[in-house]
Amino acid sequence: MLIIREASDIPLYLQLYQQIRDEIAAGRFPSCSKLPSSRQLAKELNVSRNTVEFAYQQLYAEGYLKSKPRSGFYVERLEPDKATAAAPERIPPPDDRSEPEEEPCRYDFQYGKLDPDCFPFAVWHKLTSQCLRNEKEGIMSYGDRQGEWGLRCEIAKYILAFRGIHCSPDQIVIGAGTQYCLSLLCQLIGAQTGAVAIEEPGHDGSRAVFGNYGFSIVPIGLEEDGIHVAQLEQSPARAVYITPSHQFPTGIIMPISKRLRLLEWAAKKNGIIIEDDYASHLRYNIKPIPSLRGIRNSENVVHVGSFSKSLSPALRLSYMVLPPALLDGYRRMFKDYVSTVPFLQQKTLELFMKEGHWERHLRRSTQLYKKKHELLLQSLQKYLGDRVAVYGKHAGVHLMLGVKAGLTEAQLIEKAAAEGVRVYPVSRHWFQPENYGDNMVLLGFSGIRDRDIDPGVRLLRKAWFGGRGDA
Amino acid sequence: MLIIREASDIPLYLQLYQQIRDEIAAGRFPSCSKLPSSRQLAKELNVSRNTVEFAYQQLYAEGYLKSKPRSGFYVERLEPDKATAAAPERIPPPDDRSEPEEEPCRYDFQYGKLDPDCFPFAVWHKLTSQCLRNEKEGIMSYGDRQGEWGLRCEIAKYILAFRGIHCSPDQIVIGAGTQYCLSLLCQLIGAQTGAVAIEEPGHDGSRAVFGNYGFSIVPIGLEEDGIHVAQLEQSPARAVYITPSHQFPTGIIMPISKRLRLLEWAAKKNGIIIEDDYASHLRYNIKPIPSLRGIRNSENVVHVGSFSKSLSPALRLSYMVLPPALLDGYRRMFKDYVSTVPFLQQKTLELFMKEGHWERHLRRSTQLYKKKHELLLQSLQKYLGDRVAVYGKHAGVHLMLGVKAGLTEAQLIEKAAAEGVRVYPVSRHWFQPENYGDNMVLLGFSGIRDRDIDPGVRLLRKAWFGGRGDA
Numbered sequence: 025m026l027i028i029r030e031a032s033d034i035p036l037y038l039q040l041y042q043q044i045r046d047e048i049a050a051g052r053f054p055s056c057s058k059l060p061s062s063r064q065l066a067k068e069l070n071v072s073r074n075t076v077e078f079a080y081q082q083l084y085a086e087g088y089l090k091s092k093p094r095s096g097f098y099v100e101r102l103e104p105d106k107a108t109a110a111a112p113e114r115i116p117p118p119d120d121r122s123e124p125e126e127e128p129c130r131y132d133f134q135y136g137k138l139d140p141d142c143f144p145f146a147v148w149h150k151l152t153s154q155c156l157r158n159e160k161e162g163i164m165s166y167g168d169r170q171g172e173w174g175l176r177c178e179i180a181k182y183i184l185a186f187r188g189i190h191c192s193p194d195q196i197v198i199g200a201g202t203q204y205c206l207s208l209l210c211q212l213i214g215a216q217t218g219a220v221a222i223e224e225p226g227h228d229g230s231r232a233v234f235g236n237y238g239f240s241i242v243p244i245g246l247e248e249d250g251i252h253v254a255q256l257e258q259s260p261a262r263a264v265y266i267t268p269s270h271q272f273p274t275g276i277i278m279p280i281s282k283r284l285r286l287l288e289w290a291a292k293k294n295g296i297i298i299e300d301d302y303a304s305h306l307r308y309n310i311k312p313i314p315s316l317r318g319i320r321n322s323e324n325v326v327h328v329g330s331f332s333k334s335l336s337p338a339l340r341l342s343y344m345v346l347p348p349a350l351l352d353g354y355r356r357m358f359k360d361y362v363s364t365v366p367f368l369q370q371k372t373l374e375l376f377m378k379e380g381h382w383e384r385h386l387r388r389s390t391q392l393y394k395k396k397h398e399l400l401l402q403s404l405q406k407y408l409g410d411r412v413a414v415y416g417k418h419a420g421v422h423l424m425l426g427v428k429a430g431l432t433e434a435q436l437i438e439k440a441a442a443e444g445v446r447v448y449p450v451s452r453h454w455f456q457p458e459n460y461g462d463n464m465v466l467l468g469f470s471g472i473r474d475r476d477i478d479p480g481v482r483l484l485r486k487a488w489f490g491g492r493g494d495a
Numbered sequence: 496m497l498i499i500r501e502a503s504d505i506p507l508y509l510q511l512y513q514q515i516r517d518e519i520a521a522g523r524f525p526s527c528s529k530l531p532s533s534r535q536l537a538k539e540l541n542v543s544r545n546t547v548e549f550a551y552q553q554l555y556a557e558g559y560l561k562s563k564p565r566s567g568f569y570v571e572r573l574e575p576d577k578a579t580a581a582a583p584e585r586i587p588p589p590d591d592r593s594e595p596e597e598e599p600c601r602y603d604f605q606y607g608k609l610d611p612d613c614f615p616f617a618v619w620h621k622l623t624s625q626c627l628r629n630e631k632e633g634i635m636s637y638g639d640r641q642g643e644w645g646l647r648c649e650i651a652k653y654i655l656a657f658r659g660i661h662c663s664p665d666q667i668v669i670g671a672g673t674q675y676c677l678s679l680l681c682q683l684i685g686a687q688t689g690a691v692a693i694e695e696p697g698h699d700g701s702r703a704v705f706g707n708y709g710f711s712i713v714p715i716g717l718e719e720d721g722i723h724v725a726q727l728e729q730s731p732a733r734a735v736y737i738t739p740s741h742q743f744p745t746g747i748i749m750p751i752s753k754r755l756r757l758l759e760w761a762a763k764k765n766g767i768i769i770e771d772d773y774a775s776h777l778r779y780n781i782k783p784i785p786s787l788r789g790i791r792n793s794e795n796v797v798h799v800g801s802f803s804k805s806l807s808p809a810l811r812l813s814y815m816v817l818p819p820a821l822l823d824g825y826r827r828m829f830k831d832y833v834s835t836v837p838f839l840q841q842k843t844l845e846l847f848m849k850e851g852h853w854e855r856h857l858r859r860s861t862q863l864y865k866k867k868h869e870l871l872l873q874s875l876q877k878y879l880g881d882r883v884a885v886y887g888k889h890a891g892v893h894l895m896l897g898v899k900a901g902l903t904e905a906q907l908i909e910k911a912a913a914e915g916v917r918v919y920p921v922s923r924h925w926f927q928p929e930n931y932g933d934n935m936v937l938l939g940f941s942g943i944r945d946r947d948i949d950p951g952v953r954l955l956r957k958a959w960f961g962g963r964g965d966a
Contacts, residue, residue: 081781082781085748085750085781085784086750087750087751087752087754088750102755136636136637137637138636140631140632140634142635145628149624152623156616160611162809163614163809164608164610164613164808164809164942165608165808165942166608166808167809200671200675200835200836201833201835203832203833203835204671204835229832229833232830232831236682236828249558277556278558279556279558279571280557280558280559280571281571281572281573282558283558310552310553332637336635337636337833338635338837339837340834340835341837357707358703360699361704362808362811364671365671366810366812366837366840369840418556452831471635471636
């Protein structure tokens with residue numbers, strides 16, 4: 025029985041449509057049966073004929089009805105048990121669930137988070153507003169697959185000045201994060217290369233990408249000055265993924281001599297070096313070392329950079345510089361792709377760089393992180409001294425600690441948490457866990473407030489070595 | 496010879512560093528030779544001793560020098576020909592090149608572009624400002640890999656109300672565009688599935704993703720009501736990618752009976768239906784048809800949606816609803832991945848939806864595109880009448896025209912361009928070009944101004960059928 029409620033918020037035709045649909049779905053209007061004429065039903069329900077026509081037309085468009093000229097509408101042949109609407113809900117509706125939250129922690133040495141005081145909110149807001157006003161066409165279009173031309177020009181200028189890289193904006197591909205750039209690379213080089221060499225330990229998030237693309241991972245150990253090139257030479261890998269400017273997670277800065285050996289290896293093997301330059305601008309007391317790509321204009325190097333450590337991790341904006349051979353492949357393989365980075369953000373960043381804010385921001389934020397770096401080193405020296413080995417000083421936004429407390433990584437983390445301090449595992453960065461001594465943790469210092477560093481480290485001493493946690 | 500210029504903008508230590516580095520690289524400082532003491536060189540160059548120390552420290556950090564305790568700095572062993580700086584530039588510096596621009600066109604029926612009048616700039620600006628003020632922590636963090644929880648809740652509510660889909664925000668994955676979502680899916684289902692069925696013609700950008708992931712493409716022809724299910728049943732494919740709500744590019748709306756047959760196929764074959772619901776909200780005179788995922792809560796359907804056609808293509812924001820089995824796989828495979836969509840934009844969209852702007856915007860923009868759709872149909876009828884066949888009416892943001900002028904697609908496009916009208920190829924959407932009659936073009940109507948539609952179509956008549964182009 026069809027019931028129309030005039031008082032309802034739902035339009036009349038829609039009420040009618042839904043009820044007839046449900047009747048058909050439930051099999052109560054047998055297939056091939058004829059529906060009453062719109063005139064007849066309208067009269068019956070005391071609604072306008074248009075209302076019925078609309079409902080019928082909709083049911084017809086959706087395939088519930090068929091139309092016979094000069095006869096009317098008939099129910100389509102649907103197997104009734106199939107036509108029922110959504111199965112009974114097994115999943116609670118959205119509002120019943122709240123986000124699973126992590127327990128708050130007093131002192132959090134989270135890696136990757138940056139200090140909000142380091143972000144130029146006022147300028148960013150001004151430039152965003154400007155783009156929303158002036159770039160309306162761009163905001164309503166798909167934009168350039170490789171990234172906006174203007175932003176690519178700014179990036180080209182930046183990496184020329186700061187990383188010694190000569191390239192045309194043509195060679196730059198902007199993507200939604202380093203993992204996205206790596207995923208394009210995996211597809212590009214996948215066909216020719218079966219194995220990829222990765223530093224051991226190395227960045228888990230990058231390794232995961234290669235693994236998911238079916239590359240076999242060849243872990244290459246580290247020497248004091250970075251990746252063990254002799255091991256690499258003996259491996260079957262023709263591609264290597266490295267973090268030469270600040271090895272992740274150990275923080276080793278690869279010296280020039282080793283960089284040259286790597287380039288040599290690539291030239292000989294016709295190999296590919298994927299250089300992840302993720303935090304190269306953050307040097308404390310030392311100047312950045314030229315990028316691998318910058319030392320020589322090598323055809324074998326893909327340079328990958330990111331704004332995650334320099335501006336904001338939430339921007340999700342990375343770029344890569346492709347050598348001409350790979351660029352040709354990129355253009356063939358991805359010609360039907362669209363960009364993964366919002367236009368508004370690209371344009372805002374372009375203005376930010378063009379108007380000189382970027383260089384000022386780099387200088388300012390390097391000073392801020394340098395201070396945090398010094399505070400952390402001082403606190404570590406003050407409270408933990410020789411009981412920890414500190415890796416990765418003078419650069420980046422994290423340190424790795426080897427803790428001589430006879431505790432495993434899990435215990436170190438747990439005991440710290442019990443004192444309200446969050447430190448992070450490094451084990452995940454080993455491909456072969458047996459290579460790991462299980463006595464280290466990672467401390468990011470870019471997200472913690474200056475004043476929290478000293479008390480945080482003091483509590484680490486208490487957590488790991490007992491005592492009251494006083495100075 | 497080292498020359499220090501006091502008047503230069505470059506800091507003294509940096510000048511010194513660069514010159515010594517270049518000398519070493521050129522082999523003019525032989526390896527193992529001792530450098531002058533900092534005191535001595537400072538005196539010689541009339542600079543402070545600190546300046547020299549800084550330069551030496553930098554060269555040491557970069558591996559150009561080695562240090563011998565109580566003796567001083569020595570040049571590292573570098574093979575001179577390898578140490579030379581960047582090769583001579585073959586690429587012009589960034590500023591010498593300007594963006595390759597397309598020729599401007601008076602009347603552009605571009606597909607995918609939206610009318611700036613349809614974007615809620617003022618509200619978007621207000622909400623963006625609000626997020627920049629209130630969400631500083633989020634802007635400095637990596638955020639949730641799957642997308643921000645709050646936005647996933649809003650999307651869950653939206654697709655429940657508008658697409659009949661019951662799901663938990665847990666099942667929603669937000670990504671940088673539909674191609675990105677598809678690329679995750681390809682990796683997820685890749686192992687078990689070798690072939691993917693795709694509508695012929697079908698969306699080239701989506702097909703390209705599957706192709707790049709090594710799937711073999713099985714083109715399935717279209718019947719009047721959409722994909723040829725009998726062909727699909729006979730094919731080896733266990734996965735099918737379809738656009739049931741507005742088939743791309745033909746615009747066919749798949750009726751309920753066929754949708755049920757598809758679900759039946761998937762259930763029998765334990766297959767996967769990837770439902771790209773890209774423009775489902777844009778219906779003119781007819782109500783949206785429930786999504787495949789919404790008809791029954793089928794475990795076999797992955798529902799993919801996008802904000803590109805409804806809000807802005809430049810947002811680069813899509814989402815997919817994963818059935819529980821694939822969700823488990825997603826969590827295993829991508830546990831070390833980070834989100835590809837900027838936090839600021841996710842948060843702005845979340846507020847936009849939460850505060851009711853989204854529903855208002857959908858209503859308003861549907862009215863605006865409905866008007867353009869009507870204007871285009873009227874103009875086509877007025878100027879071209881029976882000389883064109885129009886496909887894909889009553890939905891979406893494009894039409895496909897079969898033109899009975901004895902011209903090929905290329906000729907149609909070229910002749911239109913000669914009159915200042917840009918229309919677009921459809922050939923690229925055929926996997927097997929021999930299936931295509933080569934007499935069609937695609938007209939997007941969402942980006943063109945209302946007042947340009949009539950004169951644009953009038954000129955198409957002139958271009959294709961001669962005459963003066965008058966009414």
